[in-house]
Amino acid sequence: TPIPELGVETPQPEELRVELNPISGERPLTAITYRIFQERDLIRTFSIEPHKLLSYLFALEDSYQQVPYHNKLHGADVCQSMHVLLNSSGIKDVFNEFEILAAIFAAVVHDVHHSGLTNPFLIKTKNDLAILYNNESVLENHHVAVAFKLLQADERNIFSNLSAEQMETLRKRVVDMVLATDMAKHKTLLADFQNLLEAKKMSGNDYLTLESYDDRILVLKNLIHCADLSNMTKPLDTYSKWIDRLMVEFWKQGDAERDLGLDISPMCVRSPTTKDKHQIGFINSFVHPLWETWGSLVYPDANTILETLAQNREWHEASLAALTSSTTD
Ligand SMILES: COc1ccc(-c2ccn(C[C@@H](O)CN3CCOCC3)n2)cc1OC1CCCC1
Numbered sequence: 001t002p003i004p005e006l007g008v009e010t011p012q013p014e015e016l017r018v019e020l021n022p023i024s025g026e027r028p029l030t031a032i033t034y035r036i037f038q039e040r041d042l043i044r045t046f047s048i049e050p051h052k053l054l055s056y057l058f059a060l061e062d063s064y065q066q067v068p069y070h071n072k073l074h075g076a077d078v079c080q081s082m083h084v085l086l087n088s089s090g091i092k093d094v095f096n097e098f099e100i101l102a103a104i105f106a107a108v109v110h111d112v113h114h115s116g117l118t119n120p121f122l123i124k125t126k127n128d129l130a131i132l133y134n135n136e137s138v139l140e141n142h143h144v145a146v147a148f149k150l151l152q153a154d155e156r157n158i159f160s161n162l163s164a165e166q167m168e169t170l171r172k173r174v175v176d177m178v179l180a181t182d183m184a185k186h187k188t189l190l191a192d193f194q195n196l197l198e199a200k201k202m203s204g205n206d207y208l209t210l211e212s213y214d215d216r217i218l219v220l221k222n223l224i225h226c227a228d229l230s231n232m233t234k235p236l237d238t239y240s241k242w243i244d245r246l247m248v249e250f251w252k253q254g255d256a257e258r259d260l261g262l263d264i265s266p267m268c269v270r271s272p273t274t275k276d277k278h279q280i281g282f283i284n285s286f287v288h289p290l291w292e293t294w295g296s297l298v299y300p301d302a303n304t305i306l307e308t309l310a311q312n313r314e315w316h317e318a319s320l321a322a323l324t325s326s327t328t329d
């Protein structure tokens, strides 16, 4: 049976298409994710009922908070970035459709209900979530818990036709990937990834073969981490819009810290130079090492991404130089 292009059968496709159009404007997360599920034939492969997929995505989209950066647009962006990265020819045929379903789902849910505040802020203010999750990956645990809670309503359970065993493995993969987006895990995650690639290179065969669950999920964890840290690899006009959103979110947290008489987190201090300095520092410490490692796995698919990342860093260095020279004159 053909999958209805608009998600539901209708005697008036044109009218429904007009109806749905505003959705992609107001509902970017639903529009992008539904389209990716269709393009990857996930709806047919896993016998997903289209109306349940729409109900789930609507509820998920509405559960993203209206904060400047970690909102439904970020969820949609990471999902779309994950979709593109999964198409790298360097990992063609490596992952099966269950892993792809888990990766796309993890990407679109990974920041749901984000409060626009950081884990350290929630911990130092003894937020209920920090108490609930014992200071351990507080936001990440919350996001993935909310994502699965939304599945419990039957009309939203898009995985109802998976076997219990398939659901168990899907759930483990999704939890593992979303928890891997915690920056506190970055150094270990990247070191393990580099060790895996080193071992594979020693084995001599030029294509990636991953046998164990641990090896396969390690690559998928780094993949969602790349998608989550992909703003800096995008064309400058897109990248700079993400920076502006994030800075507004951080500055709001800085205001809250000041009002509470707490130390203001370094990223949350309002000042013209911190933006460039922090972006350069973050790219040098985290983003470039991660993308360079990913680039070595999928060589040469990520070369354009690495070039754009380098150009974006140079742009910050130039604007920092201009700023500091103007202030010292
Ligand atoms: C456009 O710039 C950025 C874009 C993204 C990020 C960034 C940092 C961590 N992440 C990932 C988390 O959001 C992980 N989240 C946490 C909450 O739980 C879910 C998973 N993303 C940092 C960016 O810039 C740096 C911060 C200020 C200047 C340098």
Ligand SMILES: [Zn+2]
Pocket (backbone or CB within 6 Å): 074, 078, 110, 111, 181, 228
């Ligand atoms: Zn994120």
